[in-house]
Amino acid sequence: MNRLFKTSTALALALSVTGGVPAFADMDAARAFLDAHIGDMSALSRAEQEAELQWFIDAAAPFRGMTINVVSETITTHEWEANVLAPAFSEITGINFTHTLIGEGDVVERLQTQMQTGENVFDLYINDADLIGTHWRYQQARNLTDWMEGDGASVTNPGLDLDDFIGLASATGPDGKLYQLPVQQFANLYWFRHDWFTDPAIMAAFEAEYGYPLGVPVNWSAYEDIAAFFTGREIDGQTVYGHMDYGRRDPSLGWRFTDAWLSMAGASDLGLPNGVPVDEWGLRVNENFQTVGSCMERGGATNSPAAVYSIEKYVDWLQNYAPPEANGMNFSESGPVPAQGAIAQQIFWYTAFTADMVAPDLPVMNDDGTPKWRMAPSPHGTYWQDGMKVGYQDVGSATILESTPVDRAQAAWLYAQFIASKTVDVAKSHYGLTFIRDSTINHDSFTDRAPALGGLVEFYRSPERELWTDTGFNVPDYPRLAQLWWQNIGNASSGAATAQEAMDALCAEQEAVMERLQRAGVQGEFGPLLNEPQDASYWLAQPGAPWPKLDDEKGAPQTIAYEELIRRWTE
Numbered sequence: 001m002n003r004l005f006k007t008s009t010a011l012a013l014a015l016s017v018t019g020g021v022p023a024f025a026d027m028d029a030a031r032a033f034l035d036a037h038i039g040d041m042s043a044l045s046r047a048e049q050e051a052e053l054q055w056f057i058d059a060a061a062p063f064r065g066m067t068i069n070v071v072s073e074t075i076t077t078h079e080w081e082a083n084v085l086a087p088a089f090s091e092i093t094g095i096n097f098t099h100t101l102i103g104e105g106d107v108v109e110r111l112q113t114q115m116q117t118g119e120n121v122f123d124l125y126i127n128d129a130d131l132i133g134t135h136w137r138y139q140q141a142r143n144l145t146d147w148m149e150g151d152g153a154s155v156t157n158p159g160l161d162l163d164d165f166i167g168l169a170s171a172t173g174p175d176g177k178l179y180q181l182p183v184q185q186f187a188n189l190y191w192f193r194h195d196w197f198t199d200p201a202i203m204a205a206f207e208a209e210y211g212y213p214l215g216v217p218v219n220w221s222a223y224e225d226i227a228a229f230f231t232g233r234e235i236d237g238q239t240v241y242g243h244m245d246y247g248r249r250d251p252s253l254g255w256r257f258t259d260a261w262l263s264m265a266g267a268s269d270l271g272l273p274n275g276v277p278v279d280e281w282g283l284r285v286n287e288n289f290q291t292v293g294s295c296m297e298r299g300g301a302t303n304s305p306a307a308v309y310s311i312e313k314y315v316d317w318l319q320n321y322a323p324p325e326a327n328g329m330n331f332s333e334s335g336p337v338p339a340q341g342a343i344a345q346q347i348f349w350y351t352a353f354t355a356d357m358v359a360p361d362l363p364v365m366n367d368d369g370t371p372k373w374r375m376a377p378s379p380h381g382t383y384w385q386d387g388m389k390v391g392y393q394d395v396g397s398a399t400i401l402e403s404t405p406v407d408r409a410q411a412a413w414l415y416a417q418f419i420a421s422k423t424v425d426v427a428k429s430h431y432g433l434t435f436i437r438d439s440t441i442n443h444d445s446f447t448d449r450a451p452a453l454g455g456l457v458e459f460y461r462s463p464e465r466e467l468w469t470d471t472g473f474n475v476p477d478y479p480r481l482a483q484l485w486w487q488n489i490g491n492a493s494s495g496a497a498t499a500q501e502a503m504d505a506l507c508a509e510q511e512a513v514m515e516r517l518q519r520a521g522v523q524g525e526f527g528p529l530l531n532e533p534q535d536a537s538y539w540l541a542q543p544g545a546p547w548p549k550l551d552d553e554k555g556a557p558q559t560i561a562y563e564e565l566i567r568r569w570t571e
Contacts, residue, residue, distance in 0.1 A: 029091040037084060041427040043439035049423045052159050056093060056418060059155050063411040064094035072126035073104035076355045077184040077432025081419050089418050097415050105251035112479040115140045118403045124412035129170040129180050129395040130471035131478045136173030137523040142400045145177040155410045157417045164437045167395040169273060170470035174289050180397030183420045184434035187468045188259055188392040191338060191349035194374040215559035217379040220313060222557035223347055227321035230344035243321035244337055244346040249490030252331030257485050260392035265310035266383025267301050269545045274472030278545035280389060282307055283474040290529040291476045291514055295507035296536035296546045302507035304546035306383035309553050311492050311499035339364050347378055354433045354456050371454045376565050382555040383547055393468035435460050462569035476528055484509045
């Protein structure tokens with residue numbers, strides 16, 4: 001696979017010495033790129049690849065010499081885009097694409113700044129489709145459905161093939177319009193040491209202690225038992241832990257919860273892609289998708305018994321079953337820890353880490369190149385019911401704001417399509433393992449590589465992937481509301497507040513933001529319209545979320561054999 005990702009010195013030499021503007025734009029650069037980085041790792045034949053790149057060359061002609069600024073968060077996939085695809089596309093088209101990598105929170109901050117000021121900070125943002133509710137309400141992101149038929153028609157690739165994308169629903173508003181184009185996608189699943197879970201001695205010891213088979217936990221009750229069983233146990237000459245997480249007061253702590261943790265516990269309503277009318281943030285909307293409440297007093301569920309239970313379990317497991325240093329880590333620092341070999345399982349694990357978990361010298365890899373670990377669906381909490389959202393799926397998507405001048409938007413749209421094109425997507429996906437196209441998932445090269453990826457390919461080839469979704473329409477202003485989560489839950493993780501106190505404060509602060517949006521009227525007829533508060537008992541007595549407190553929040557533990565899960569996925 002290394003030949004796919006080596007740096008092409010021939011392409012590098014094509015850059016001019018003046019400002020990094022490409023010296024030429026023709027098929028010589030395109031062919032050099034295909035030879036160096038693509039080869040047969042494409043859903044297209046070589047002739048089809050060249051035809052697609054020729055189309056890009058022709059469409060880019062009016063914009064040659066321009067410098068287009070792109071920004072994304074720093075993950076493996078975007079690193080390949082920035083370090084390989086952006087320089088190559090610059091050489092191929094004659095447009096200088098500068099792809100900047102920064103933290104996810106910084107991306108949202110830059111986006112928010114441009115939305116508030118109208119100044120063109122970046123020509124293209126690659127940001128989560130979590131913002132679909134924001135973009136649809138504010139109408140400051142270009143509606144790509146209309147764009148592709150209007151100002152963007154001349155620069156829309158006839159081979160784009162939107163039907164081949166697997167995440168368009170997450171980037172589509174209630175109006176049926178596409179606001180963002182997916183360029184990378186990954187799910188939040190369960191990670192575990194398959195070698196330990198299938199070790200006869202360990203299996204026998206677990207069943208003797210707990211009275212049921214060791215396997216993939218179906219619910220949080222079993223996850224907790226498994227975490228307790230492994231924590232402090234000596235395996236392979238080391239002390240292991242039954243859980244991994246992170247707890248530092250940091251913006252990434254907010255994602256840990258806004259990425260569907262409450263719905264995994266069972267706090268939301270039934271319904272896909274997100275709970276209706278109460279979603280995984282505990283936000284209730286009316287029939288017009290106007291947000292009407294977050295606290296139970298207004299029909300929300302952010303501070304409901306199920307939501308509080310989800311925070312209590314998070315804090316309990318972090319304190320009792322994770323390495324002591326985990327409480328002081330953030331998302332980026334905690335991510336590599338399971339690969340170091342002392343973690344038995346992780347309930348909240350992103351498949352974006354897969355690419356970094358399969359290096360041959362890691363203690364979690366076998367000598368034959370297969371992993372000792374596997375991925376499976378995350379277990380759900382006691383409040384969870386069939387028909388609820390199963391988990392979270394990140395859909396990183398290209399977004400062009402209305403404040404970007406038309407010619408710059410047209411050039412940026414070319415880059416967005418290129419990094420998601422059939423020509424490059426198979427090779428890009430082998431590097432970052434964040435699938436966006438059916439044609440890529442079903443490529444023969446991934447059939448060959450599947451045994452080395454711990455269930456990733458099987459998951460994405462399964463219809464079950466549709467049960468993992470991005471943040472939905474209920475969130476009226478993602479940048480303003482998301483920042484409230486890490487601050488309040490940080491109080492719970494640090495012990496400064498109880499779970500109930502933290503969630504009471506969070507829902508009140510969310511409603512304060514929505515009250516300001518309502519008064520300002522900046523989202524028009526689709527902005528918040530908060531319910532009048534009344535006693536929470538009224539809403540707890542109504543069908544659906546918020547759900548009343550259960551007498552038994554532990555519940556009966558349940559596990560399933562990993563091989564049975566794979567059978568379901570493959571069938």
